[in-house]
């Protein structure tokens with residue numbers, strides 16, 4: 705393999721580690737070490753991945769070009785995991801990068817320009833649909849999602865990858881835990897909470913990815929629910945008019961997951 709060639713494995717792993725750094729689940733140095741040792745990426749490229757993801761999340765100009773596959777992959781994942789607003793922010797970072805690059809006079813990047821244009825068109829289209837659809841009760845149901853919901857893996861070191869609907873639930877509750885009201889404020893001032901599928905996605909529970917099956921929880925209460933350490937009481941949960949929980953999933957938790 706050529707020293708600077710970026711493979712798809714590097715792009716995928718690079719994205720995961722860059723999000724972990726951004727959300728402070730690991731340090732920048734640890735992530736770069738991991739990327740270099742797992743994928744043979746050179747340190748400079750590994751550092752670019754971490755930095756460019758941060759710039760995309762913040763809508764800032766970045767200078768080192770990511771290849772077409774990596775750029776496409778990063779944009780797709782940002783859109784899936786963080787929603788339309790984050791996707792538009794990432795596109796503005798890409799636009800600034802391409803303008804910067806054009807100004808250098810070292811040639812243009814037509815494939816990335818084309819990607820930017822297609823992505824912006826698609827973002828406008830989605831925004832139009834949202835504007836026409838009205839408030840969140842018109843949210844797509846699981847059957848409307850392009851892909852089946854991914855299973856949320858519970859491990860000692862938890863990496864939570866939320867669905868679009870889980871992100872919506874968290875936003876509706878302003879990232880405050882529905883059990884204790886706690887939120888985590890990150891260094892950049894943004895808030896952090898986790899979306900919990902009360903009847904879990906995937907085998908053996910096969911719960912649905914719908915608003916009525918998702919709670920916004922702090923990491924402690926998320927773990928306590930996942931591990932069946934606590935029961936849920938609908939009367940005591942914090943509610944929001946735009947987000948109604950389905951009682952049958954609460955009962956499922958109390959009968960099938962609590963104490964097991």
Ligand SMILES: [Zn+2]
Nearest residue numbers: 881884922925
């Ligand atoms: Zn809590």
